[in-house]
Amino acid sequence: MSLYRDLSARVDGEVRIDEGSLAAYSHDSSNYRQTPAVVVVPRTVDAGAEAVRVCHEHGAPIHSRGGGTSLAGQCVNSGVVIDWSKYCTRLLSVEEDRALVEPGICLDDLNARLADRRLMVGPKPATHDTCTIGGMIGNNSCGASAQAYGKMVDSVIRLEVLTYGGLRMWVGETSDEEYDRIVALGGRRGEIYQALRALRGEHLALIRTRYPDIPRRVSGYNLDSLLPENGFDVARALVGSESTLVTVLRAEIRLFPVPPYQSLAVLGYDDIAAAGDAVAAVTAHRPLAVEGLDHELMKLAREERFADEQTLGELPEGSGWLMVRFGGDTQRQADERARALIDGVDGVHTALIGDPAEEERLWKVREAGLGATAYPPDNPDTHEGWEDAAVPPERLGDYLRDFRGLLHSFGYRNSSLYGHFGQGCVHTRTPFDLDDPQGVATYRRFVEEAARLVASYGGSLSGEHGDGQARGELLPIMFGDEIMDVFAEFKRIWDPDRKMNPGKIVDPYRVDENLDHLTYHPEEPRTHFDFPRDGHRFAHAAARCVGIGKCRSTSGGVMCPSYRATREERHSTRGRARILMEMMRGETIADGWRSGDVRDALDLCLACKGCRGECPVHVDMATYKAEFLSHHYRWRLRPAAHYSMGWLPLWAMLASAAPQLVNTLTHAPGLSRMIKAAGGVDGRRELPRFAPERFTDWFKGRPPATGDPVVLWPDTFTDNFRPEAAKAAVRLLEACGFRVEVPPVPLCCGLTWISTGQLGVAQRVLRRTADALAPRLRRGVPVVGLEPSCLAVLRSDGPELLSGDLNVRLLAERAKSLSEVLFDRAPPAPLPGTGIRAIAQPHCHQHSLWGFDADRRLLERVGVQVEVLDAGCCGLAGNFGFERGHHEISAQIAELGLWPAVRQAGEGTRILADGFSCRTQIESGTAARPVHLAELLAEVLLRDRAEGQPTRYGSASRRRMVRP
Known part of the structure; x- marks a missing residue:
């Protein structure tokens, strides 16, 4: 196509029309779907401007995109989408209380760069870790902090904008002298300013009287910013216009x-x-923020476990709560302001949260509202569509009663109500039935009634998320036809060709048009995994993502390591989920399981399971990837790595006959390169060395012990490559009164076959393991796993891969981590280990499925001072980092957090990493020699005893040391 050809030739950036990219950008966080014609990712602001010029020459519609988290559909359209978030992320300057930025910079990233100046951007939406400044300007974003700092419109000082016709200029507040100067210069800019002044003059009274006087009016165009008393501020008039008028190239914003x-x-x-x-x-009382939340949200917090009982226990008694945040120059001043509020209310249960960490955890419960309410257990899925209306704060209570009554009259029950109550903004997700025409018709009637209810209160249809397609058609109910005509005139001034994000705000699509779920009825494929959270349907799992975009955060947690390295939408969990959904739909991606675009999008997924634990709706891309690979390569030749690393347990068993010889052969300079090439291993990776003696062979010669039985799981990695960890675990378990058993025959959890999508083999391997352990499992014997990825298979993947197998389910119940088994029997400090410092890199699977809390508490109990790193994935992730073509990404991920943290660790600090992959990656990029938890505990608790003569510790009721 000529448009694609010209964009590719003239734009310094990435121009894409591949199926995977188009699929990834077909969705935002709304109910709507539109597939773009071209995706442009400019490397510079000037390149983005050139893309607009090319599109104008071809008459192609365009829209800009930041974090893509819009809930109203303003970030999807046909035509050309320009994604600014990968490259155009510069902080250009900071002067006193203002910053000059490019549109793609993420809010949290910008605030991190301002931190040393003790400055920040005022508005802070719940998506602060992924939203961009350009998107915040386009949407007039707010967040909880708007109580103190206002909406984004209140922070914008100047904007550099580009019209579809090619006019590039800076706009802002305009004095009469500046206006006269602009008009005198003539040209297109002069025409626009004259037309804006004429529009304001003709409709002055209408603009002053038809806009609701409330703090959270986000709907419609900001024509009130053109009023004389507001300085004829053209920049602020463009804020919230959702890419329907101009393209924002740079922004000067106020800081606080x-x-x-x-x-x-x-x-x-x-x-x-x-x-x-x-x-x-x-x-x-002039707080910084006032957030409301109801009992439904707290109920979901408990059921979905996105907050622990200790955090939820901080809430005072009640069924509806206000969380009120105060600031101060000292902690005492902030506390006194909070105490003054508490002392000033009667008949209300109250709590003052004094611990900053606990305060932050409780605040995150509120921020997690959107994801937490998406898939309520035992209830229909919920959707956006009427999620952020705002009314005058003084009338909020009555509105909530009327709105709840409206919900119930339509049969929409169990909808959680929460939001920015200090400014009258109410969030909710509603169980709309958007899968069939009758349900959609009911949805349409409801939003029309809801719009009339809000208008009757003098409110705004949108108090934060904008109009987009969800509310564009409903705006006449709020503003009236006359103002809508003025909106149309305002758009004609800026975009006479009507090519800027058409169908939004002016001449909008219908609210029931372009609905995603209405056209999503794929045939349900037979799968290996059971997908219990999705009604046992892969099609539902593929559509689980609601587009929040938390996987696009660049710091903290695990999710999503490949996105952090590439900044590519299709390499985020959200992007991959959207691509899988489009694969199931069969339109944009028509090749189904055989699709090369889907395979390529999943190729850089590390299967770390970070998304399963951190995604607000628990998308599990590792499982989806394994399922896809099983179908993609069915009856086909697989990549070499699937045969080498996928079948590692078999090769390890064979190598155990002569491990030293195998090590010599695999590390001989010339032969090593050939072996790596044949096995699909990157030539820069050193192959792991087999231990001279396997753990299971060592254990056979060990004298039997007495005590409570426990099975120590001899995973392939520990058994063949790092038996020292298992030996240490044996000594620890025996010292704590356990009788250690090891399976008498070689068994495997099937991990390597799962990660490479060889699920039929994995099922057979896992079933054999569960059957062999069944007698012990039925007697209640725990199975202790040392390798977190293998333990994750036993506890999570196994039951979902063999859901009907009772032995597999029993194995999942009995599988425990070392810390979980040892905690009640380990002695408390002080011990010889007191004073030992360690930094710990939790394995991603552990982080996502059962966490590091038991390990941390155990280490602290025995006197080890541990810092748990929040450095993200190590980047190796089993076979991923070894595979040819992944080395650069693997190393880049490690350099984002783990390697620098290890290099900066103080002298004498132990490096703790239970995962074989984590230890291997640390050793490949640093001089450190990390240890397993079992080895560190053995050093602390058993270092005064020779092997075979361990100190014995009492039971849970007798924890003092007992000499043998």
Whole structure:
């Protein structure tokens, strides 16, 4: 196509029309789907401007995209989408309280770069770790902090914008003198300014009277910014225009001092409406933020376990709560402000959260609301579509009662109500039935009634998320036809060709048009995994992502390592999920399981399972990838790595006959290169060396012990490559009164076959293992796993791969980590280990499935001071980092967090890493020699005893040391 050809030739950036990219950008976080014609990822702002010029020459519609988290559909359209978030992320300058930035910079990344100046951007949406400044400008974003700092429109000072016709200029507040100068210069800029002044003059009274006077009016164009009393501010008039008027190239925004100290007061009410009634009195205390949340959200927090009981226990008694945050120059001042609020309310249950860490955990419960309410257990899936209306805060309680009544009248029950109550903004997700025409018709009637209800309160259809397609058609209910005509005139001034994000705000698509789920009815394939969270349907699993975009964060947690390295949408969990959904739909991607685009999108997935634990809706891309690979390569030749590393347990068993000879052959200079090439291993990776003696062979010669039986799982990695960890575990378990058993025959969990998608083999291997252990499992004998990835298979993948196998389910119940088994029997500090410092790299599977808390508590109990790294995935991830073509990404991921943290560790600090992959990656990029938890505990607890003569520790009721 000529458009693609010209864009590729003239734009310095990535121009794409492949099926995978188009599929990934067909969705945002809304109910809508539109497939773009071309995706452009410019390397510079000037390159993005050139893309607009090319599109103008071809008459192609365009829209810009930042984090792609829009809930109203403004980030999807046909035509050309320009994604600014990969390259155009520069902080250009900071002067006093203002910053000049490019549109693609992420909010959290910008705030991190401003931290040393103690400055920050005022608005902070819940998606602060993924949203971009350009997207915030396009959407007029707010967040909880808008209580203190206003909406994004209040932070914008100047914008550099580009019209579809090619005019590039800076706009901002315009004095009469500046206006006269612009008009005198003539040209297209002069025409626009004259037309804007004429529009303002003709409709002055209408603009002043038809806009709701509330803090959270986000709907519609900001024509009120053109009023004389508002400085004829053209920049602010463009904020919130959702890419329908101009393209934003750079922005100058106001910054605010970071509050040095904060405090949190929580007020409990009988219900959420009563909490709404109290808002006006609470805001009189001038807090930084006032957030509301109801019992439904707290119920989901417990059921979905996105908050622990200790955190939820901080809430005072009630069924509706206000979380009120205060700031201060000192902690005492912040606490006093919170205490003044608490002392000033009567008949209300209250709590003052004094621990900053606990305050942050509780605040995250509120931020997790959207994801937490998407898939409520034993209830229909919920959807956006009417999720952020705002009313005058002083009328919030009555509105909540009326809105809840409206929900119930349509049969929409169990909808959680929460949001930015200090400014009257209410969030919810509703169980709309968007899968069939009748349900969609009901949805349409509901949103029309809801719009009329909000208008009757003098409110705004959108209090944060914008209009997009979800509310564009409903705007006349709020503004009236006259203002809508003015909106149309305003758009004609800027975009006479109507090519800027067409169908949004002006001449909008219908609210029930382009609905994603209405056209998503794929045939359900037979799968190996059971997908229990998705009604045993892979098609539902592929559509599970709701587009929040947390996988696009660049720091903290594990998810998503490949995105952090590439900054590619299709390499994020969200992008891959959207591509799989499009594969199931069969339109944009028509090759189904055989699709090369889907395979390529999944190729850089490390199968770390970070998404399963950290994604707000628990997308499990590692499982989806394994399922896809099993179908993609069915009856086909697989990559060499699938035969070499996928069948590692077999090759390891064969190598055990002569491990030293195998090591010599695999590390001989010339032969090593040939072996790696044949096995699909990157030539820069050193192959692991087999131990001279396997753990299982060592254990056979060990004298029997007495005590409570426990099976020590001899995983392939520990048994063949790092038996020292298992030996240490044996000594520890025996010292704590256990009788260690090891399976008498070689068994395997099937991990390597799962990770390479050889699921039929994995099922047979796992079933054989469960059957062999069944007698012990039925007697209640625990199975202790040392390798987290193998333990994850036993506890999670196994039951989902063989859901009907009772022995496999029993094995999942009995499988325990070393720390879980040892904690009640290990002695408390002080011990010889007191004073030992360690940094710990939790394995990704452990982080996502059962966490590191038991390990941390055990280490602290025996006197080890441990810092748990938040450095993300190690980047090796089993076979991933060894495979040819992955080395650069693997090393890049390690350099993002793990390797620097290890290199900076103080002298004498132990490096703790239970995962074989983690230890291997650390050794490949640093001089450190990491140890397993079992080895560190043995050093602390058993170093004064020779092997074979361990100190014995008492049972849970007798923890003092007992001499043998």
